[in-house]
Amino acid sequence: MAETKRSSLTLVAARAGVSVASVSRVLNGGSASPELTRKVREAAAELGYVPDASARTLRTGRTDQIALAVADVGNPVYVQMMRAVTGIVDKAGYRLVVSSTGSDPQDQIDLLSSLNRGYADGLLLSPLRITPELIDAMRSSRLPIVVIGTLPPDVDLDNVRADSATGIGLAVEHLVAQGRRRIALVNGPVDTVPGSARLAGYLAAVERFDLPARPELQVTATGFTYRAGRTAMARLLGHASPDAIVCANDLLAVAALKELAAAGARVPDDVAVVGMDNTDTAELATPSLTSVDLGSAKRAAVAAKLLVRRIGDPAVPVRKLVIPPSLSVRESTLRQDGS
Amino acid sequence: MAETKRSSLTLVAARAGVSVASVSRVLNGGSASPELTRKVREAAAELGYVPDASARTLRTGRTDQIALAVADVGNPVYVQMMRAVTGIVDKAGYRLVVSSTGSDPQDQIDLLSSLNRGYADGLLLSPLRITPELIDAMRSSRLPIVVIGTLPPDVDLDNVRADSATGIGLAVEHLVAQGRRRIALVNGPVDTVPGSARLAGYLAAVERFDLPARPELQVTATGFTYRAGRTAMARLLGHASPDAIVCANDLLAVAALKELAAAGARVPDDVAVVGMDNTDTAELATPSLTSVDLGSAKRAAVAAKLLVRRIGDPAVPVRKLVIPPSLSVRESTLRQDGS
């Protein structure tokens, strides 16, 4: 039955009548005589031997763990990322340590310092806000970090970012092609990395397509959440009557749909709505949401691969990648009469 | 600036001119003279000393990590659980190691054996299917396990389960009060723990309220997913015309909503729909979903607390808890004319 006593290399060695070194060699695939191999394997099996993780880590310096830090494990886009990361990380033989940092950069700095305890071999970080202190902390980290998201250009860390400007451009182009002109933006907090990128992208697109850039068409929610979206959307509808709404997030977009329905506006006939991130939520919404796919899953997967590579060889040159966006067109922007 | 050299206790001791034992004692709050304390603190600060996790673990046997195993990190109900667990686990000073096991029990058995490497202090497990082999593996695990979900009564492991029978009873009672009689069930695979519990609960409720128990009112999706839900729902509508549908899952319920809309049926006027798990999805759906809250978040949180307690004192008696269900009533079951 199950050996309750925790077994060590020494025990196995004693039982097999050989030295611990030999046991280690046999089990890790070194050279050994058939006779020795047999004895060791037998003893190990009888004792139900499993090597101890921390001892091995202490000796080799490898933890076989990768840390993933996100602002909110409940946010669909992070869920998407987690799922993607899980796949890559599992395959590469690492375990995943997940920390929910909240949106405060200080939490992330704390995380970085605790990471110096060496409980992981590397970190995947997706910061909502970037401060100079955070950058300093990332730079002085003793282990590799790959950032999922945009980073100031002078920071020489691997990172994989989205191109939200182009993404929003796709959305606006699509809306303009449908004859929409009064295109509003429901954004999240602009002091966050995605928030500011999305605002910039919106403004650029508005200019490019020569659309009215009225301030009352731009509202900012207090967060990237459904609740905040409802409030912001109510404010928008109080001040303006857009014929299309681009939202910084699928959750905000669903909030927009709900608020529009409550106000008696029909989607897409009266108003088109575009979400962002193309999470499962987009397909489940009614009407289903056209959504800008910023490639979160792809980004996370690529970032994970980058990290695995860097852990394998810390000297590899820094890479900064951009995942191109695409647009998933669904019901919320298509008038019944066709394009 | 940042000390690039990885600092050890020995270095701090050398710098402070004291022994490693003293450094350890000072930093871990043992007794020490003010003078010594000052010297050590100073040296540690100058070197930016951070204790090494694996060395400490090797010596003390504590990893400060808790493992959480779920079938699919993308499933909203597991997301809910993860969020709840994160809160408790963080507060108790543990890190969270997340593994996505898939629905195959063998994955979980593998996980259990890898857990014997001792990379965590305990495990939170939410198994979709339970086999005798899995139970054996859980029993012979060298570290504490708390199960989130139902377990055969003779297995003496801490666990926290839902009461889906009562939950479904609440839903059916509510529907009957609204004058519904032909109540259908869209279930997930019945060879899973939640699937079989929900079928049993449905049958019990049907009998209790003396409703027609026709087989064509019961369909089984191939999984707890949106896609599977669409297919199953189409099949249901081909064979029967229910006036209410209870779904084993919010995702299945959203699929039902979509399929009903596609078939031209109005919700809730023609058909009422009830979801289960009361995830964020329920509120976001259109119409918003009445959903049986099986207390997933609560269950996960309670399980996490139980695990922390057991890690602290392995001799504590086994506890088996039930989280009572509740019903969140929303638009999908309420006819316009009121109750």
Add this chain to the structure above:
DNA sequence: ATCGTCCGTGAAATCGTTCTTAAGAACGTT
């Protein structure tokens, strides 16, 4: 003044691995 107690400190053992070094055996070469 002597002895016992207590407290602060350091030396060293220990946790379970991996890996280097070296010793010994077996074997082939000149």
Add this chain to the structure above:
DNA sequence: AACGTTCTTAAGAACGATTTCACGGACGAT
């Protein structure tokens, strides 16, 4: 027959922390 090469195995040194044990000095009590 002497020597060098190769191969198998064992002994022991790390890795970096915690913790036991013992030592020495200070202090109070007799």
